[in-house]
Amino acid sequence: MSETGDWLAALLKQPQADVPDLEPVTTEEAARRLALLGVPDVDHHGVLATLPSPHRTPELWEALLRCHQVLYAADPIPSREIDWPNAPAELGEAGRYFYVHLFLLALPSLLGLHRRLNIPFDVTTATVQDLGAKVISYRKYYDTGGFDRQGWLVRHFRGTLFRLGKLQFDRAILTVDEYKAESENGPKEGTPVLEVHIPGDGPMTPEACDESFRRARPFFAAHFPDERYEHGTCRSWLLDPQLADHLPETSNIVRFQRRWSAFGPTPDCDSDVLEFVYHLPPGTGDLAHLPQTTTLQRAIVRHLQSGGHWRQGCGWLALP
Known part of the structure; x- marks a missing residue:
């Protein structure tokens, strides 16, 4: 069997679920959705030209249907772990955009979910435009x-993650199995927490972060009243205390x-740092040729050149 055949077989092995099927879309509607998802114009032609259909590309279409079923299978706080391997290189552009096609076609399901939860549309758009941000990053990589x-x-x-201003908040449960620890005075095993993520689009000023944290608890209390969130957690290289030795x-x-x-x-996370700061995919990049025009860039490169490693920090806070 070819690599494509193996990949399709893996997707088609996913369990079926009682979820409404995806519907084919016109080129005009697909373009409108791409704009809502923040996908840049430079990618529109490739996405639209390779968009699967039930008649033209039935195997790819069936794989999309199965992924959509798995995406929206019932789960109280949905699991975030799904085994969706990248498409093989032999599929070319159709493979590289396959999961853009999935989320483009799944957008009505997401919008319906947000309507049922009474999510404001500006939060919806801010949230889903992370897809476009990742498409932009892919081209940079x-x-x-x-x-x-x-x-x-x-x-x-x-519907577990929402962007509120500068920061993203992801509904989760703290487990020692995942976090490898529990806090001493904060959230314990089994505690609902909002995992905080930091998008890379612009400065994370204290004022912008304050505004996001102020919005978080009221937002989730209003839209998920059966869940109670008192703590946030964050796992990121941005919490590496070594950074404080290099930055003002x-x-x-x-x-x-x-x-x-x-x-x-x-744990070490050198590749995460290089990816976030320099848009380098894991395992690439010659330190000697990386730009060092900012204090952060100089700190990152010099620390790595000296034999040091950057680390992923983990922290908790009480939500205001």
Whole structure:
């Protein structure tokens, strides 16, 4: 069997669920959805030209149907782990955009979910435009169109993650199995928490972060009244305390770090840092040729050149 055959077989092995089927869309409607999802114009032609249909590409269409069924299978706080491998290179553009096609076609399901939850439309658009941001990043990484963050976008389309201003908040349960620890004075095993993520589009000023944190608890109390969130957690290289040795006290990163009480292990995450700051895919990049025009860039490169490693910090805070 070819690589494409193996990949399709893996997707078609996914369990079926009683979920309304995807509907084919016109080119005009697909373009409108791409704009809502924040997909840049440069990618529109490739996405639209390779959009599967039940008649022209029945196997790809069936794979999309099965992924959509898995995406919206019933689950109280939906699992965020889905095994959706990247399409093989032999599929070309159709494979690189396959999961863009999935989320484009699934958009009505997501909009229906948000309507049932009474989510304001500005929050919906801010949330789903993370898809476009990841398409932009893909082009920066590989100098071609595509998308490979399908596992991450599951959170957005299942209604666990929402962007409120500068920050993203993801409904979760703290488990020692996942976090490898529990906090001493904060959330314990089994506690509902909002996992905080930091998009890379613009400065994370204290004022912008304050506004996001102020919105979080009222938002989730209004739209998920059966769930109670008192704590936020964050796992990110931005919480590596080593950064405070290289950056001024007034930097946005250091001020963001001060919000959190640290707990748990701190694994190496050099590739995460290079990806976020330099848009480099894992395992690539010559340190000697990376730009060092900002204090952060100089700190990252010099620390790595000296044999050091950047680490993922983990912290918790009480939500205001």
